[in-house]
Amino acid sequence: MSMVGVAFMSVFGLNALLRYGAGTCSGCRGPSLPRDLAGSLAFLVSAIVTAILHGLLSRFALRPLGLGALDPFAFMLLSFATGSALAFGASRLNGAFAERMSKSFERLSASCAIYGIALAASGIARNGSSLIVASFSGALGYLAASAILDAIRERLELERLPQAFKGAPAYFISAGLLALAFHGLEAMLGPWFGSAR
Amino acid sequence: MNRTANRPRRDPAFLSALGLAPVAIGSVCLSDAVALGGSVAFAMLVAATVAPFARRLVEKPFQRLATALVVAMAASIWSLGVRALAPGMWDRLNFWLSLAGANCLVLAAAGVSGDDEDLSRLPGRLVTALLFFLSALALGAARELLSTGSLLAPFAAAREIPPGVEGGTASLLRLAALPSGGFIVLGAGMALAKELKRRLRRNP
Numbered sequence: 580m581s582m583v584g585v586a587f588m589s590v591f592g593l594n595a596l597l598r599y600g601a602g603t604c605s606g607c608r609g610p611s612l613p614r615d616l617a618g619s620l621a622f623l624v625s626a627i628v629t630a631i632l633h634g635l636l637s638r639f640a641l642r643p644l645g646l647g648a649l650d651p652f653a654f655m656l657l658s659f660a661t662g663s664a665l666a667f668g669a670s671r672l673n674g675a676f677a678e679r680m681s682k683s684f685e686r687l688s689a690s691c692a693i694y695g696i697a698l699a700a701s702g703i704a705r706n707g708s709s710l711i712v713a714s715f716s717g718a719l720g721y722l723a724a725s726a727i728l729d730a731i732r733e734r735l736e737l738e739r740l741p742q743a744f745k746g747a748p749a750y751f752i753s754a755g756l757l758a759l760a761f762h763g764l765e766a767m768l769g770p771w772f773g774s775a776r
Numbered sequence: 777m778n779r780t781a782n783r784p785r786r787d788p789a790f791l792s793a794l795g796l797a798p799v800a801i802g803s804v805c806l807s808d809a810v811a812l813g814g815s816v817a818f819a820m821l822v823a824a825t826v827a828p829f830a831r832r833l834v835e836k837p838f839q840r841l842a843t844a845l846v847v848a849m850a851a852s853i854w855s856l857g858v859r860a861l862a863p864g865m866w867d868r869l870n871f872w873l874s875l876a877g878a879n880c881l882v883l884a885a886a887g888v889s890g891d892d893e894d895l896s897r898l899p900g901r902l903v904t905a906l907l908f909f910l911s912a913l914a915l916g917a918a919r920e921l922l923s924t925g926s927l928l929a930p931f932a933a934a935r936e937i938p939p940g941v942e943g944g945t946a947s948l949l950r951l952a953a954l955p956s957g958g959f960i961v962l963g964a965g966m967a968l969a970k971e972l973k974r975r976l977r978r979n980p
Contacts, residue, residue, distance in 0.1 A: 755959030
């Protein structure tokens with residue numbers, strides 16, 4: 580698969596589903612998932628670093644030893660170590676921006692969204708460079724899907740929906756429809772980039 | 777408009793439903809729902825019973841790590857069990873199985889698993905885990921019924937590939953068998969439950 584295909588599949592992959600399916604661990608504990616520049620940058624860096632380390636660990640240690648089922652446990656250890664290291668690195672820098680990034684790194688250390696991106700990237704990528712492209716594109720696609728879904732959710736608050744559909748049912752159905760649109764785009768345009776599944 | 781943005785995050789029903797989300801996406805049929813729903817329920821049970829003790833063993837900065845590791849270990853053990861008993865299913869569900877277990881941290885954040893050290897709330901959490909498992913089964917069954925028009929029979933008889941997976945067949949509503957269909961069925965199910973609750977309250 581070409582690099583463009585890897586990027587395309589990662590952007591349009593499971594990100595719309597991951598937004599509600601996995602991306603709330605850190606969000607539930609504090610402010611919502613990063614909307615500001617520092618938070619988004621921290622998310623991108625965390626996703627890339629963690630996905631690369633997870634991909635290497637999975638390819639060279641867990642899978643050869645037949646320990647793929649221990650993946651969640653290995654990821655949690657890796658993710659906390661990476662998150663702490665990145666937070667420590669950011670805290671050594673001066674300024675409010677660095678401080679916000681440091682806090683975001685700490686909050687993202689056990690994010691299921693990053694885990695989902697790492698799992699998807701290691702499933703798509705076949706070598707080191709495609710792992711970097713897949714994780715970066717996956718994180719970018721996730722942020723885009725988050726922005727779209729948040730906008731839809733805010734808009735839904737203002738709509739006159741039937742009482743039964745108000746709140747969570749409407750959020751899930753709109754997430755499903757958005758994911759369906761992403762899936763359709765991926766199925767339609769994917770083969771052009773050599774990314775047919 | 778930003779005033780409303782964080783409202784769902786404080787809604788316990790929404791937070792609890794989020795814990796079901798990977799299960800809803802991955803469980804195309806009843807048998808998949810047993811594996812995925814079981815993973816969530818098992819991780820919740822272990823988190824509720826073991827995490828409070830694990831948290832007492834470490835200092836405050838590491839207590840969150842302790843909870844996460846307990847949940848992740850439970851997810852890994854369940855995953856190992858599925859791999860040993862049904863390797864084909866594990867190959868198919870590996871992604872969602874890992875994510876469903878790890879997603880229990882959402883439930884921990886929502887206050888239904890091991891973050892709270894009060895063991896007197898344990899029975900309530902056991903009931904919550906059971907209800908989650910039953911909800912997962914209902915979702916899997918609904919998706920299988922909607923997509924194939926039957927329950928378990930086609931899987932037991934002729935094939936092991938669920939309708940959403942390449943090579944599987946969905947003769948009725950194919951949408952229900954797609955990953956995005958999981959969210960739509962979950963949303964529709966929640967709306968149905970809300971409506972039934974409202975009618976029961978009106979006419980007890």
